[in-house]
Amino acid sequence: FYIPDRFDEGYGLSMKAIANCLKSKPCKVLLAVDCGSSSVDSVSFLKASGISVVILDHHQVSDKRPVPDAFVNPKILNKSDNNAIFAHGVELCSAGLAFKLVHALVKKGRQAKLPGFDDFDIREIMDLVALGTVADLVELKNDNRILVNYGMQRINKKPRPGLGSLIQVSRTNAPVSTYEIAFHLAPRLNAAGRLKTAYTAIELLLTNSPEISAKLANELDVLNRSRQQIEEDIYKQAYEMAEKSFSKDNDLVLVLHKKGWHVGVVGIVASKIVRDFYRPTIILSGDGEVYHGSGRSIEGFDLAAALENCKDLLIKHGGHSQAAGLAIHVKNIDTFRSAINKYAQMTITKDKLIPQLKIDAQIDLADLDLNFSDQIERFKPFGIGNPAPVFLIRNLSKIVKYRKLGQNGKHLCFWINNGLSKDLKVISWNWGEKPVPHGGNLSIVFEPQLNEYRGIKEIQLRLLDLVTEKGS
Template structure:
């Protein structure tokens, strides 16, 4: 058993109220309650996400000030530069703003920093390079800037106004930007907007700009339709692993419809090179499209990804998509080599009782893939993990964390050891001198031992309910699909099915026999179960319980129930 299993307690009263009010099944009602939706009106909104439910963008802190300053630049024909981050969130946010502002008359140019030469964020060197290329007096920093106190102070001294559009944690005190648009501001943040990433904020800023323009009688603003740009919002939001609840759920639901329409030449080309023939859902975005868009920015700079999203010529879009696909293959090879090296080194000396945080660094490890490597190491050992690389006096790295350990907060308590740092509770970036790596490892382990209980070092598997095989019907699973799109804080429905036995001998699947297939039975009913990655692991014997994601599979026109196995344990 890899996980700690936790079955959500049955809550008959709120579940029965939802069941009666919304005319839904007991299982769907329980799943809604598990997601914090006890009120019938809130649950109905969740099941029927619509754009008209979106909140007024003016409620986001400092967004009206950003709207006013940008319109002032438009009225004065003042040039503007967008300084965007190189990940999918930053690139899609940059593309969205360009596709809104340019047609409405703004003189605006994008600048995406080079990952290796300029590093992450609003650094002094990167900003100086941007201003050398585009000598502007208004800089719009997208998906970065919330901790760039010194750089923004320097820009102010040069007479450059800065608008920050970002969702990362804010420095204390915050940078002195003309407008710091960040839903994390304040002790509780902007209620209803905290889950937005930067492309979601870009959409809200665009909405605010259009509302302001319509109030002024601007004809272009009155005619402009933001809905076709929601494909960009879906790409960036899913890729950035922010919660698919609230505003994000509404935006992503509509955005997936845009993606499936395949109207944007760049998206259509990317879907083609990724080999996707069916519907686009969060899985296809997160595991097939986003890695290709990310590949250029991980290895050098993200200009090709931005060009692809903005492309209008299908032939050019296909050429760019093929180039990104090749870069993604290169990225995968780099990542695989470093991950194997790290996992082998950690496994050789790993002490589960005492090693609470993993920190590994090596000269010449490619900084563009260390974040993905950190995720793979975390999956292997389930410890907060930081992987560092570089080729000089400073190493840059990325960290990924586990539930219960706020990585960004921990790095703030290591400030004296770091050159710079920033991020979220679950993911962060940092720069450190090589001679401080051991001290950083020791400090983080000390902090983690004070914070985490030993049982938290085994991943928790949250299960929505315990059910029998007979309770799983095609109609019931079709109803569960109303919870789509699945993602962060709205995971696929995960269930406990107890007291199973094998009806047939399990089989290995895959070219390398890395997967397994079972035929399980309970009370006379037999169902197929697939365990991805389970080919080389111990298989259940005798009576056993499964933690599964139930799904309906279509094959040759036939629909049948299939269980995707997450974990197993011996039966009672």
């Protein structure tokens, strides 16, 4: 396999990546995974060179489509195209598509009685499918829900050495859920590709050696801490930039750029700016005439479609509705900002720009026992498209005690009660420097979570919102 270097070769099936790939890995068939759906020139070059091309991807397909020998992409809907393989229903990420391809090949190999196919156990790769599906933020419905459910079972019952080491170094408590994948494991795996090369993460997932996996997991943990610091520095600058210029009525899409920002983390920064301003956000950077960047969106705004609408101003682009990447000449950034905001004015209604916290039910503190938690557990796996249920509790007497957690005390842990029940632990991530309310008559909105430590199970609450009787 060959993984393009995002800093030197760019994203996806670029001509430079192809040249380097063929130089180190000569081949007659090239399978492009998670890229290629808009790589018209690259595919034409490969086929003219006598190389068969298979594209396995879930990103936006360009108007002028590449013509590989086989095209596997759920977004292809033209049923008259005999070169396309169609996937209907909920969108699979490329890890899910790869699993489907492997499944089909194993089935065909067994039917043809080819050697080795009967011995291949497809269940052994289910953990990788779960990792990829959760990390790529596709909806956990239909096939995705099934794939993640079985993959999670394998991660918890028989983790491969690399995952076992990563779980240990990230101090992740069992059982591992989609939450731990999204916030503990995936960031460390992604840190390698964001700052250096993704090969370290690949080696970790492929090795059978506990010693090598421990070494690689520690390397990824160090890289992740470095990534967090770089990301935090850029985030502070981007936030200040956005705060100074933001117009609630005119800025439907934020486009922020600065020379020297690390392009490997701008997508994460974009996610944080979306959280703060609730606007689709694109962060760009570079050190020459061409800037690269990533964008994140809000519900109801298709970012990939917006970039396609502005394609005349871009060098290249790709992605899906909630996340996308692009390259642009610096001289075109201001024009692009105006163009994408004009497109947004035609496609976003005002109600879509107001973040909504959907509450499933109001309950009492006394309802929160282990039986209640067991009922919630049956709805898992939670994620995009199948969110964890959200509850409201009113008239809590007070915050009993609290303490700050994490670097610089950016997280808050506190305990609540209603004067009748025992104290209950609440975690608020990224609380920041906001004052801790001490008044009575609190109302909180939260997701219940089951925490298990050394065989002891207890319910804790992940805080989503909090108000006092004065509405603060």
